[in-house]
Amino acid sequence: MTDFLNIETHDSRDPNPWLAMYLDTSIDINKKTKEALMRDNDSKAKRYLFPIVWFSSKVSMFFIHVFKFFFPKLINSSKILHRILAWGLKNFVSADANLLIFRHFHVGSEILQFIAGNIDGIEMKTSPLKPKNFEDVKDDLFLDHDLNLYNFVINLNHQLQTHQVHIQKKEQLNLSMISEDQFDHIDFPDKWTNVLDLRSAIELFTPFYQLFLTANDFVRASNSLQLDETIAIYTSQILGTPGHIGLVNNRHPMVPVTTYSAAFRLVLHGLAAESLHEVLVKIKQGIPRDGVVLPENGTVQV
Template sequence: MRTPEFLARGHDERDPSPWLALYLDQSTPLPDEVKAAWLADSSSGSRQYLLPFLRPIARATIVLIQVVKVFVPRNWSHSRLLHRILAWGLQHFVSPEANWLILRHFHLGSQVLAFIGRNSPAPVATSPLEPPDIEALKDDMFLKHDLNLFNFVIRLNQALRDRGLALGRAEAPDFSMIREPALRLEDMPHGRLNFLDLQSAIELFTPLYQLMLTDNDFWRAANSLQLDETIGIYAATILAAPEHLILVNNKHPLVPLSTLRAGHRLVIHGLSTEMLHSLLQRMKAARAGEGGESGFVPAGEGASADTPPLA
């Protein structure tokens, strides 16, 4: 893994680096290597100079495509072609850090859903998505990710309703599914053109996503982001730790938002998933250090010392 510029430069009190401050700050629970990759991507020249121009163009394109799709058959869709284009773009133009974070997201999201499904009083199975490389994304992976999330919420709550139960604190949660994905930053494409940062890539890909999917698929994908609070509430309920919800903030799930800000909100979605997964990892490690197996640290019984909250 290449050393980010803000770490290589060190600390100058006359010119302190905001990126170094964010990296050293421990109020947001992220593994050091993830935070370093995230901040290296965020501090890149692409993010600083290209994104301000790409974002308004991308949002204007979303509006134009919406007008065009008024005259297109409702079921017009080319998901397989879309995913081939996305994989090609990631392979050839997106930075190693951004590609690593994107692939990690599928693994972490699957693990978080498995944690909730396993620890529900009415356990439900999940459909994990764990792409080993960019090539695997061609199998409609982005679309499946959105479908998985809504299907999970429906299955979980239908199972609870059918048995007259409600989600509550688990006395000994099972953390066995929480682990670091077998993905390495050094294995990501490192070509001369792999410079595009995560946010710029997402802003560019969002209009393409809208163009090549049905309105229903695109709307569902954009509004799946509002389930961040829902998933956070589920995890916090199981852990009896509501304070960990403070940085899970992607708007109220019952108030759909315009799709124009979907690109920015997708970045928040990815970061929220990383932090929730990191929190679960810390709880698992703390439990293992106490001689337990599940990783659960009851609220008020060591959680504050070993497992800092999200803020």
């Protein structure tokens, strides 16, 4: 464990805010994820490099926005974009930030699988994205993540309306798709060039995302973050408790937000997914959370 995350290093006259967040248990989150996130927040890159990257990103996005207005189809290649992303992640992003990014696809996929597997009267096929290496990133990983989310919402609600069923509290939860381990993460590179923190990496990659995708793809990706509220509602209906909606910050998907805030909202999106997934992990382990009481007669399928 990093020294600053050790209570023995605590100085009451100069408390480390990330030690406070690390020790706090009010928000459910995987332990290794939490350690990585706190180290990432405390990194030198986050302190000194991020403000420069943030400003440069916003300026670049403005000029790309103007460029795309006049030449909407001149540059459009998801393949090139994802090769750039894979190269950038491998060579410039820190091991902690890579861990958080790769985990997100596993966590998000399992949450959608949980919803699909716990609604009676429908049959949903999901397309899990569980990258194991940087080569997997090249297969349109980030774009497919956004497409999967919208297609899931569309297909789910089409079936609900077609079969005239509603999402209701599930008495016997199916948690077989929820992983309790670390998803067999790869050994992320930790060379001297791997310095970018999570926020800096996302801010740096966002203009590339905007440049190499169509306007529809980029705007849809930005708006998909507000589906956090939708997914949280589905899960809360299945669990029979509204408590999990409280930690969602990306809300109101019918009222889109400017794409200039996409990078920050993407980090919130990741935190919401991690928190919701950890709630499901604890339920699978038999630890009741937020009003979800597990019966003693074994009503959780693992």
